[in-house]
Amino acid sequence: MKQQDLIKKLEFFKKIEPDVLFLENSKRLIFSFEPNRRFSVFDVLKPALWGSAAVLAIAFMTVYIIGARTKDATAYNSLSSEKLNNEFKNMNISIQLDEISYRQSVNGAVASALKEISNDGTRHLNNEVLMSENDRAHLETRSSGQIDELLDTVIF
Amino acid sequence: MNSEEKLIKRAKNGDKEAFGKLYDANASPIYRFILIKVGNKADAEDLTHQVFLNAWQKIRGYVSKGFPFSSWLYRIAHNAVIDFYRTSRHHADIQALPEDALSDAPELDKKIDDAMQIKLVKTAIKELDQDQQSVIVMKFINELSNKEIAQALEKSEGAVRVIQHRALKQLKSKIDETTRFD
Numbered sequence: 082m083k084q085q086d087l088i089k090k091l092e093f094f095k096k097i098e099p100d101v102l103f104l105e106n107s108k109r110l111i112f113s114f115e116p117n118r119r120f121s122v123f124d125v126l127k128p129a130l131w132g133s134a135a136v137l138a139i140a141f142m143t144v145y146i147i148g149a150r151t152k153d154a155t156a157y158n159s160l161s162s163e164k165l166n167n168e169f170k171n172m173n174i175s176i177q178l179d180e181i182s183y184r185q186s187v188n189g190a191v192a193s194a195l196k197e198i199s200n201d202g203t204r205h206l207n208n209e210v211l212m213s214e215n216d217r218a219h220l221e222t223r224s225s226g227q228i229d230e231l232l233d234t235v236i237f
Numbered sequence: 238m239n240s241e242e243k244l245i246k247r248a249k250n251g252d253k254e255a256f257g258k259l260y261d262a263n264a265s266p267i268y269r270f271i272l273i274k275v276g277n278k279a280d281a282e283d284l285t286h287q288v289f290l291n292a293w294q295k296i297r298g299y300v301s302k303g304f305p306f307s308s309w310l311y312r313i314a315h316n317a318v319i320d321f322y323r324t325s326r327h328h329a330d331i332q333a334l335p336e337d338a339l340s341d342a343p344e345l346d347k348k349i350d351d352a353m354q355i356k357l358v359k360t361a362i363k364e365l366d367q368d369q370q371s372v373i374v375m376k377f378i379n380e381l382s383n384k385e386i387a388q389a390l391e392k393s394e395g396a397v398r399v400i401q402h403r404a405l406k407q408l409k410s411k412i413d414e415t416t417r418f419d
Contacts, residue, residue, distance in 0.1 A: 082412050084405055090358045091377040093351070099268040099285065107286045108260055111293050112253045 241306055248296050256296065260289055263307050266379040267314050273378065274318050274370050276363055284321060288314045304388040307381070311389035315371050322367075361411040368392075369404035376401055 082090075238246070241262075247255035267288055272281035291313050292299075299309060362370055371390060375381040383401075387394045 082409055082416070084409060087358070087405065087409050087412065088377055090354055091373065093355050094269065094273055094359075094374075094378045095380075097269045097272055098265055099282065103282050104261075104264055107264075107282075107289065108257060110286065111260070111290045112257075114290065114294060116249075116251055116296050117294050117298075 242301065245296075245299065245301065245306055249299065256293055259306055263310050264289070266307065267310055270311065270371070270374045270379060271314055271318060273359065273362060273374050274367075275321060276359065280321065284314070284317050288317055291317075302388075305385060308385050308388040311371070311375060311381070311386075312391065315367070315390060319367055357412050357415055358408070361408045361415070364411055365404055365407060368400050369407065372397060372400045373404045373408070 241259070244255045244258050248259060264285065268281060268285045271284045271288075272278065275281055275284065288310060292310060299306075362373060365373065368390060372386055375386045375389065376383075381389070383394045383397045387397045390397065392400075
């Protein structure tokens with residue numbers, strides 16, 4: 082076959098046409114879809130922005146949770162039974178020691194007071210008692226002026 | 238701006254009527270192009286539908302670049318046929334052409350003879366590679382220019398001329414070979 086004959090035979094295929102019904106159905110089906118939105122820079126930025134926001138949110142939550150747990154850990158540690166027991170023991174001892182010390186000072190004061198009460202003499206060092214006796218001593222001097230004159234005479 | 242560019246602009250804005258007109262102007266040559274390559278009417282219809290559906294969905298991203306809209310459609314169709322052959326689908330043997338493709342000659346013998354030769358040509362076309370098939374169909378059946386074919390196949394015009402030359406040579410050789418044994 083010559084090339085020209087071949088080309089002529091090829092032209093025969095120009096008569097091929099699709100079915101009209103197929104074309105109508107195809108068009109109707111195609112238009113049931115919407116065209117895709119045109120690509121824009123925002124198409125890339127939008128997911129990137131959302132991604133960044135999500136990462137930031139996760140990071141914030143992580144820091145918050147870790148921070149909260151750190152505080153809780155401190156409080157929890159303070160609630161550890163072993164540590165509590167130790168603190169309690171130390172607390173009892175210090176309370177007891179303080180109490181003993183207090184009792185001692187109180188007892189001493191009471192004993193001193195009792196001694197002073199029972200002792201008629203004025204030989205003591207308690208200031209309050211001295212002051213009160215001083216008051217009494219002044220009351221007594223009124224009636225013992227003569228004794229003072231006699232004492233002055235003797236001494237000086 | 239010519240009429241096709243106006244239609245494209247409207248179609249890019251979602252105007253279905255405009256795209257419908259582009260569809261009507263290009264459906265037959267695209268269908269013809271695909272049918273000769275796949276040799277099966279059902280497959281040709283499926284692929285033609287896919288090509289235009291694809292085009293409608295991507296119309297907003299279409300940029301003219303000075304070539305006809307059909308060049309873009311041919312590119313989609315060319316790639317669709319390649320993908321079609323890549324799948325595991327069994328491709329039926331060439332079916333008889335529609336009757337309206339047969340010779341208009343009144344004599345029956347001539348009509349039969351023409352039918353046989355057309356079948357031969359179609360079989361020979363199927364044995365070419367995809368680029369050769371595309372060039373033959375676009376050039377001699379759908380009457381596209383070398384420039385349009387080059388744009389559709391993303392090749393240079395020189396490459397298209399070379400492909401065309403080799404395709405015709407191969408077609409002739411195959412037909413002669415078949416005829417010799419008849």
